[in-house]
Amino acid sequence: MVSTVPVYIISAAFAGVFLLIAAIISNAIKFEGGANPKDPGKRKMWFWILAIIGTIANLLFGLFTYYYPENNSYAKSQLITAIGIGAGICFALYIVLGFVLSATIKNGKINNWFHHKK
Amino acid sequence: MSQDKIYVIGIGGTGMRCLECFVHLCAMGMFDNKEINILTLDTDQANGNLSRVWQLIDLYNDIKSSTEKKEDRGGKPLKNTFFSAKLNLTKFAPNYPEGLDYLQLAQISNSDETTKINRDLASLFLSEEAQSFNLTHGYRAQTHLGSQLMYHAIVGAAKNRKTDEEKALMKFIEDIGEKEDRRVFIFGSVFGGTGASSIPVVPKAFDDALYMSKGMRMKAKFGASLLTEYFKFTSPNSEQKKKKGESVIADSSYFTLNSQAAMQFYQKDPTVKATYKNLYCIGWPVDPIDFSKNKNEAQTITGGKDQKNQCHITELVSAFAAYDFIYTKQFINSEAEYFFREVPCDQGVFNFDFEDLSDQAKGLKNKFAGLYSVALMTLTFHKSAQEGAEGITGWINLAKRFEKDVFDHLDLQSKLNITNYFKIFLFSLNKSGDIIPGWLYQIKDSCQGKFLLPASSFANQYSQIEKINAGELLPDEESKWGKGKNAADCAQIFAKEFGGKKDSVNQDEQGGEAKEMLIAQLFNTISSLQKLQRISD
Numbered sequence A: 001m002v003s004t005v006p007v008y009i010i011s012a013a014f015a016g017v018f019l020l021i022a023a024i025i026s027n028a029i030k031f032e033g034g035a036n037p038k039d040p041g042k043r044k045m046w047f048w049i050l051a052i053i054g055t056i057a058n059l060l061f062g063l064f065t066y067y068y069p070e071n072n073s074y075a076k077s078q079l080i081t082a083i084g085i086g087a088g089i090c091f092a093l094y095i096v097l098g099f100v101l102s103a104t105i106k107n108g109k110i111n112n113w114f115h116h117k118k
Numbered sequence B: 001m002s003q004d005k006i007y008v009i010g011i012g013g014t015g016m017r018c019l020e021c022f023v024h025l026c027a028m029g030m031f032d033n034k035e036i037n038i039l040t041l042d043t044d045q046a047n048g049n050l051s052r053v054w055q056l057i058d059l060y061n062d063i064k065s066s067t068e069k070k071e072d073r074g075g076k077p078l079k080n081t082f083f084s085a086k087l088n089l090t091k092f093a094p095n096y097p098e099g100l101d102y103l104q105l106a107q108i109s110n111s112d113e114t115t116k117i118n119r120d121l122a123s124l125f126l127s128e129e130a131q132s133f134n135l136t137h138g139y140r141a142q143t144h145l146g147s148q149l150m151y152h153a154i155v156g157a158a159k160n161r162k163t164d165e166e167k168a169l170m171k172f173i174e175d176i177g178e179k180e181d182r183r184v185f186i187f188g189s190v191f192g193g194t195g196a197s198s199i200p201v202v203p204k205a206f207d208d209a210l211y212m213s214k215g216m217r218m219k220a221k222f223g224a225s226l227l228t229e230y231f232k233f234t235s236p237n238s239e240q241k242k243k244k245g246e247s248v249i250a251d252s253s254y255f256t257l258n259s260q261a262a263m264q265f266y267q268k269d270p271t272v273k274a275t276y277k278n279l280y281c282i283g284w285p286v287d288p289i290d291f292s293k294n295k296n297e298a299q300t301i302t303g304g305k306d307q308k309n310q311c312h313i314t315e316l317v318s319a320f321a322a323y324d325f326i327y328t329k330q331f332i333n334s335e336a337e338y339f340f341r342e343v344p345c346d347q348g349v350f351n352f353d354f355e356d357l358s359d360q361a362k363g364l365k366n367k368f369a370g371l372y373s374v375a376l377m378t379l380t381f382h383k384s385a386q387e388g389a390e391g392i393t394g395w396i397n398l399a400k401r402f403e404k405d406v407f408d409h410l411d412l413q414s415k416l417n418i419t420n421y422f423k424i425f426l427f428s429l430n431k432s433g434d435i436i437p438g439w440l441y442q443i444k445d446s447c448q449g450k451f452l453l454p455a456s457s458f459a460n461q462y463s464q465i466e467k468i469n470a471g472e473l474l475p476d477e478e479s480k481w482g483k484g485k486n487a488a489d490c491a492q493i494f495a496k497e498f499g500g501k502k503d504s505v506n507q508d509e510q511g512g513e514a515k516e517m518l519i520a521q522l523f524n525t526i527s528s529l530q531k532l533q534r535i536s537d
Helices: A005-028 A039-065 A073-104 B013-030 B048-064 B113-125 B128-132 B141-159 B166-178 B194-198 B202-214 B238-242 B252-268 B270-275 B313-327 B361-380 B392-401 B412-424 B439-445 B485-502 B514-530
Strands: B004-012 B035-041 B084-091 B182-187 B221-227 B275-280 B335-339 B351-354 B425-427 B435-436 B446-452
Touching: A005 A039, A005 A073, A005 B270, A039 A073, B004 B013, B004 B194, B013 B035, B013 B048, B013 B128, B013 B194, B013 B221, B013 B313, B013 B361, B013 B412, B013 B439, B035 B048, B035 B166, B048 B412, B048 B439, B084 B166, B113 B128, B128 B412, B141 B166, B141 B194, B141 B202, B182 B202, B182 B313, B202 B270, B221 B238, B221 B252, B221 B313, B221 B392, B238 B335, B252 B270, B270 B275, B313 B439, B361 B392, B361 B412, B361 B485, B392 B412, B392 B485, B392 B514, B412 B425, B412 B439, B412 B514, B435 B439, B485 B514
Parallel strands: B004 B035, B004 B182, B035 B084, B182 B221, B221 B275, B275 B335, B351 B446
Antiparallel strands: B425 B435
């Protein structure tokens, strides 16, 4: 029997870190003038790219860095399942937190993640 | 001083260009909570400068007009925003059909005995040439004739009251006569024709017209700009003078002499001294600007659509004279007071600063640099300097990103109107990408040396204009909101501040319609960044 809690905690941490990266990139993208500015689309695009990268990174991190007990196939499969669920949690948490942040921090940039108005 | 209604009159070509400057001051928001009644008085209905100021006032009123209540033309007076004053335009022109001369107008061209005495009397004061030139293009520097004709045109309107223009003029005059403390400011030159002829007689003519109409005497306070020679144009040649009706043509080589004689008149004339409160003497100490330059004019342009000259800084100074007059707390003297102010000038190079134009320099800086910055960023950041392009959607899109949807329903025409005003105010681009100087560029070009903002603010290549740092226009350290940054970063600062100002509009003061709120939000944004006080009554 192995504890899967740390796996989920690390997944949550991954979601937080990648959300932070998405926020930094969004703020770095400058407002564009004119009738058809591209900057809101760029922020949205980066948000989703980082959602995918974050999830994959979380998955790979779990697969390549965790210790797998060689002689306990049940524990091993439990851990791999937890890594898979963790990646799902990472993705879901990233999206949920991103949505909450986008709805609450209306600074015009992070807001673009979900409220894509020109 | 909290005059609610102000009256401003532009007379002749110079008067019209002064009016243009005055309207731009209104657009900056220099006349908060004021309803300004403007009268254009010109003999030459086809004059290019006249039609230009009409178009400008129309555009201003289009911007101010309610999009919801179509009958609310020109909107209402507002405070602490751009386009705050409400403008009402009245047009009046003495009716001189093509080819009409004094002899025909005064009906003394007949040869019967009854008119002979009148003809002899006219000949005592007016030369044969003065009596026989074509009046359609104005009084051609014949002020003795012009004063008489303008007086009679105004009084004639009171007598006849038939045409729409006559009725409108009388309504304008009666409105002035309604209250004792109404203020009337007159723009015009003293060295040309129509303005020089009319400034001395307008208060008297208004008084007499009011008396004929209402049996009341005019108690309003009058002020005027006395603009002496500051421009010249091609002198008439003998060929032009030989043409029928063209024997008298204003010759700019006499403008210095005309100016001198006029100033002596204004200093001594008892009617002028009794009817005016403030007279602002505005001179030009360097060579007059040549309005014929680069125009390939073989002959003098006496008027008509071709007389569409660029604006000059003396005209802006005149507009500030009007500002001073309007905001003067009270008039102590019973006789006219004469005002002048010096601007540093060394060997033809000027150093114009805000303090030279107004005692309310801080407020002026805020509004002047404010409108400049907003116009600049609308045209460059929102890429709308080309013909037909508009930059207001850019601001609306930006507001949307900050969850403000109130501007969404602004119609395309309103967006085009505001952008077009910015183009007229600052600059626009033609199809080949060359700069077409707007009003402010024309003013800057009319004098050498410093003019309020840094020289780089008037770059004449678009690639250079795009680099203008709107956050480093003013000399005060606290007003440099973009210090050390480039133009693109400044636009980012402005955009972020603009988004943050979304709930800052005071709808009672600054207007509650989408268009008014957008303009007010732009005003609040730049005011907050520049950290300068606002002008208040």
